[in-house]
Amino acid sequence: MSILVIAEHDNANLKPATLNTVAAAKELNGEVHLLISGNSCQSVADEASGVEGISKILISDNAAYENHLAESTANLIKSVASNYSHILAAATTFGKNVLPRLSALLDVQQISEITEIVSEDTFKRPIYAGSCIATVKSNDSIKVITVRATAFDPVNSSGGSASIENIDADNISDLTSFVGEEIAQSDRPELTAASIVISGGRGMQSGDNFHLLEAIADKLGAAVGASRAAVDAGFVPNDYQVGQTGKIVAPDLYIAVGISGAIQHLAGMKDSKVIVAINKDEDAPIFQVADYGLVADLFNALPELSEQL
């Protein structure tokens, strides 16, 4: 049997998490196919046909798929599902929205956010905000899976030569319609793909003070993140949130500034290669996971750090 990966894209480019998901699919036995549904998204198929490890691309190009709404997208995936042993998507807000809907349409129990493939039917996944790792075996005939991107190194975006096949739209739903979007624009790397992330917490005191982090981020080519407390306080927008219920990051370097280190925050960053914590409270739990801890007032430490880089 073959394995189907659901592509995530913006009708122009593939999202990086798709490459990590293909990597997970390659660990299973079988050809890997990629499903692209979107509107005027031929360029995505062209890009994807070069991705390593994919043998076939299915593309369904239809105005109804422009905004990747869950209802129609799940119906479309269902129309091809019986050809596959596994259906995978990244555990992003797109994958989390669509795949459980698909899974119920197929009457299977989805396996969420896997971090390791043990065998065809057995997977590891974090539970309780990553406090524990569960090994679970699925007895469903089709395995519907979301993949934690940071747990799988991405495949190469070149070197592949997949064929492209058009498939018809199926069972388009009008239950939901798209109204609008506010997508953050930034010249900095995307949080989940950046090799360095610098995050601020409640200790930053205001959104204005985030410029202290931004100055450092620009010198390091880093992305800027935040704790929930900083987002809730309105310092920065929601797409900055790192944690159990925000984004999962695992960069080479993660710098936590004015963040106490609640388990829900650690859940989103503790697999980073090197962790630095800057906090004025020497007992802050963040120091328990930090490779390098600096007990200092951030308002002194950050300008100094910026200067020395």
Added chain:
Amino acid sequence: MKILVPIKRVVDYNVKVRPLGDQSDVDLNNVKMAMNPFCEIAVEEAVRLKEAGTATEVVAVTVGKSDSQEQLRTALALGADRAILAETDSLLEPLAIAKVLSKVIEEESPKLVILGKQAIDGDNNQTGQMLAAMLNYSQATFASEVIIDEDSASVTREIDGGLQTIKVSLPAIITTDLRLNEPRYASLPNIMKAKKKELDVKPIEEMGVDINNRMELLSVELPASRQEGIKVESVEDLVSKLKEEAKVIS
């Protein structure tokens, strides 16, 4: 308009959960239990819609053991009008929970169902979406703002890139994100009043739903632990360690 709010009893979010000695499951002996935080947000949203005159009745429902009545009472104290416990001693997976909930929804026919986007025990983030599929309802997940019109709702969703607004036709399933609202605390008089509110207990066995689990839990272990780090004395020290020892900046 009737609103149904499915909720879940979970380990309190402050508890650090550990595996059992034999690694067969997590150790939930003597840990503090509470309503899942996302469910509190769902209850709050429903109650606010009632206070605003948009909703006429708020029904809290849960699928679980008898002790889940405690969380239903909390929902009643927060302002739900009545509660339903679909009772079972088995530990159900999200698919089975969604099947039981869809039965309840068929009986209650609410116009809106609001539930948490995920429960902080299994972190699955599935039940709402599954429920929407089973009922062929529209879904609006990860909501940070909900505006109800006549036959539709306009919902702003927290997505990876920012915010997205969609319009869902009613009946619909909405799942809550953290910033939808800040839940209130139950006042003592309301906790007392909640004791007298109606709480129906329905054994799951009588519902005719396939609740068989599709997954087996083989083991639960601790994640790989990190090597203990060090404290640096100064920013200068930090920068040199990052350059020379960790080699993560140049």
